[in-house]
Amino acid sequence: MDLSHIFNSKKFFSIAIYAMLIFFLSFSAFSQEHATSDTAHATAAESHDAKPEKEEDISKMILHHIADSHEWHFFGHVAVPLPVILWTDNGMVSFLSNKFGHNDHGTELLDVNGTKLVYYHGKYFYPEAVKSADGTYIAYNNKGDIINSKPLDISITKNVVSLLISVTVLLVVFIGIANSYKKREGKAPKGLQSILEPIIIFVRDDIAKPQLGHKYRGFMPYLLTVFFFVWLNNLMGLIPFFPGGANLTGNIAVTMMLALCTFVLTTVNGNKNYWGHVFTPHVPWWLYPLMIPVEIIGLFTKPIALMIRLFANITAGHILILSLISLIFILKSVLVAGIAVPFVLFISVIELVVGFIQAFIFTILSALFIGMAVEEKHAEH
Amino acid sequence: MTLLALNPLVSPDPGLFIWSTVAFLILFFLLSKFAWKPIVKALDERERSIEDALSKAEMAKAEMAKLISENEDLLKEARLERDSILKEAKEIKDQIINDAKDQAKTEGAKLIEKAKDEITNQKLAAMAEIKNQVSSLSLAIAEKVLRNQLEDQDKQQALVNDLLKEVKLN
Numbered sequence: 048m049d050l051s052h053i054f055n056s057k058k059f060f061s062i063a064i065y066a067m068l069i070f071f072l073s074f075s076a077f078s079q080e081h082a083t084s085d086t087a088h089a090t091a092a093e094s095h096d097a098k099p100e101k102e103e104d105i106s107k108m109i110l111h112h113i114a115d116s117h118e119w120h121f122f123g124h125v126a127v128p129l130p131v132i133l134w135t136d137n138g139m140v141s142f143l144s145n146k147f148g149h150n151d152h153g154t155e156l157l158d159v160n161g162t163k164l165v166y167y168h169g170k171y172f173y174p175e176a177v178k179s180a181d182g183t184y185i186a187y188n189n190k191g192d193i194i195n196s197k198p199l200d201i202s203i204t205k206n207v208v209s210l211l212i213s214v215t216v217l218l219v220v221f222i223g224i225a226n227s228y229k230k231r232e233g234k235a236p237k238g239l240q241s242i243l244e245p246i247i248i249f250v251r252d253d254i255a256k257p258q259l260g261h262k263y264r265g266f267m268p269y270l271l272t273v274f275f276f277v278w279l280n281n282l283m284g285l286i287p288f289f290p291g292g293a294n295l296t297g298n299i300a301v302t303m304m305l306a307l308c309t310f311v312l313t314t315v316n317g318n319k320n321y322w323g324h325v326f327t328p329h330v331p332w333w334l335y336p337l338m339i340p341v342e343i344i345g346l347f348t349k350p351i352a353l354m355i356r357l358f359a360n361i362t363a364g365h366i367l368i369l370s371l372i373s374l375i376f377i378l379k380s381v382l383v384a385g386i387a388v389p390f391v392l393f394i395s396v397i398e399l400v401v402g403f404i405q406a407f408i409f410t411i412l413s414a415l416f417i418g419m420a421v422e423e424k425h426a427e428h
Numbered sequence: 429m430t431l432l433a434l435n436p437l438v439s440p441d442p443g444l445f446i447w448s449t450v451a452f453l454i455l456f457f458l459l460s461k462f463a464w465k466p467i468v469k470a471l472d473e474r475e476r477s478i479e480d481a482l483s484k485a486e487m488a489k490a491e492m493a494k495l496i497s498e499n500e501d502l503l504k505e506a507r508l509e510r511d512s513i514l515k516e517a518k519e520i521k522d523q524i525i526n527d528a529k530d531q532a533k534t535e536g537a538k539l540i541e542k543a544k545d546e547i548t549n550q551k552l553a554a555m556a557e558i559k560n561q562v563s564s565l566s567l568a569i570a571e572k573v574l575r576n577q578l579e580d581q582d583k584q585q586a587l588v589n590d591l592l593k594e595v596k597l598n
Contacts, residue, residue: 115441132443201443210448214455221463228470233477247467267468268460276455295448300440304448362437 105377109369113294113362116169116205117144121289129208133171134199135162144202153183164198172197206301209293213279221275250274250410258414262421266414269312273305274410281361281402285395296405297361299354306354309413314346317420349416353409360405364398 120126128145140159147157153167156174165174165184172195174184188194220239227240236244255263255270280301283291295301325342328335371391375383578584 110437114437115444199442201446203447204444206444207447207451210444210451214451217455218458218463221459221467225463225466228467232470233474244471248471251468251471264468268464269456271464272452272456272459276452298441298444299438300442300445301448303440304445304452307449308452358438 105370105373109366109373111169112369113297113365114169115298117202119205119208119289129203129205131171131200131202133159133164134201135159135164136173136198137162153185154178156184162198165195167193167195170197171200206293206295206298209280209283209290209295210301212290213276213283213295217272217275217279246274247271254407254411254414258411258418259421260418266312266417269308270410270414273308273413274406277305277357277409278403278406281406282399284361284365285398285402294361294365296357297365299358302354302358305357305409306350309353309416310347310350312413313349313416313420316417318422320422320424321420349412353412353416357405357409360401364394364401367394368398 117131118126118128126145128143130141131144132139132141137160140162142159147155147166151166151168153165153172153174155165157164157166157171163174164171166172167183167185172185172193175186175195178184179186184195186194220243224240224243227237231237231240235241250271251263251267254274255267259266277296280295284294284296286292325346326339328338328342330338368391371387371394374387375381577587
């Protein structure tokens with residue numbers, strides 16, 4: 048798909064210019080307000096140490112919002128508890144997350160079928176034998192890391208539910224489309240089919256064929272699955288309420304899984320030529336001790352870069368939107384919403400594009416890496 | 429590793445990793461089997477049929493052009509043939525006319541020749557007639573003249589003398 052028409056359109060530029068204008072105006076407005084509030088706070092002595100605490104709260108709030116959760120929060124105090132499944136030392140236990148209330152400060156001992164657990168900041172730990180000074184069963188080492196051991200948490204968390212929803216949607220949509228292809232064989236596409244067909248052809252003609260050449264056919268299912276999986280979850284992550292809002296593709300475990308799939312495919316399909324490049328690179332032999340480790344590291348940096356790129360892009364978008372909303376609370380004025388909300392809208396629209404672009408980039412890089420692995424020997428190499 | 433341990437954001441959660449792996453693999457296998465395979469196949473087939481139709485149309489167009497050019501060739505050939513037939517006819521006509529002219533000429537010449545012969549014959553006959561007439565007339569005239577002259581004796585003598593003189597000379 049050619050995206051150039053978006054950047055060529057006059058509308059895009061007028062929006063961009065408008066946004067920049069608002070940005071600079073609001074920036075000066077913020078700094079002014081900041082200055083006045085600073086002088087106001089300077090007179091009140093206790094305000095000074097309250098301020099950093101507030102900022103801490105905001106960053107905690109943002110991290111909480113983009114992290115996984117054991118319940119699906121809808122609004123106010125309405126939240127759906129999700130099943131917690133733990134593989135503890137005494138076997139598997141499962142319970143609904145609201146069974147022991149909502150205390151996540153680690154101050155309460157939970158007795159799950161005889162296994163003692165403690166719930167702290169959204170995670171289940173084995174408790175320390177005695178309460179520490181801050182009233183929790185959590186202990187830290189001298190670097191400030193938690194040293195409590197954890198049971199293996201395989202709960203159906205918010206992200207897992209979102210994952211299952213997206214998988215269901217993908218299955219229903221694409222198997223439905225496949226059926227309409229069978230039903231309307233050889234005819235022009237119709238309805239959903241005609242919306243998604245150009246994208247499928249885009250994946251085939253602009254991602255698979257240029258990178259994989261004539262071998263593209265075998266990798267089409269993987270590339271299509273990855274593309275639509277990443278894209279749908281990017282979009283669902285942008286919806287602030289159910290069934291979206293789970294930030295699945297902004298979770299490093301998911302991007303790691305996807306990158307690992309590409310890595311496995313690359314490694315399994317690597318031909319003689321590919322491994323030849325790794326173990327007998329085309330350099331003078333005395334450079335081998337340097338080049339072979341570099342090539343081997345290169346095998347792993349590619350999927351790691353894939354993993355971090357998707358994770359960082361999506362997470363950054365979420366943090367940006369949440370930060371802009373948080374400006375209202377940082378500056379303690381509802382008037383800021385007049386600037387923050389249009390800004391959030393603007394960033395959200397950009398995130399829509401980013402969601403597509405990141406899905407595209409993940410897929411095209413996967414195709415590129417697989418293409419490098421299956422590439423036949425060329426004369427010029 | 430301390431960095432990873434510090435920030436919960438970048439430490440992968442094993443539970444989610446397991447679930448997403450399972451879900452993604454199931455999604456991958458189900459979609460490959462029930463969605464991508466038929467979709468990609470259908471797209472390929474449709475593209476092929478479109479290409480076929482286009483190439484067939486192209487072929488039909490070429491066929492059409494060929495037919496048209498053939499027709500034109502035929503027309504040209506027919507025109508040429510017509511021209512040659514006309515030319516031939518003209519030649520034949522010319523030849524016939526020439527032949528007729530020649531024949532007429534020779535016939536005329538023959539007739540003229542005959543007429544000339546006739547004229548000559550007639551002339552000769554007329555001449556012979558005239559000669560006869562002239563000789564008989566002159567004979568009659570001579571007879572009458574002689575009779576007149578021989579009535580007198582002297583004269584007869586003179587004549588015989590003259591004749592004798594002539595004989596002597598001879």
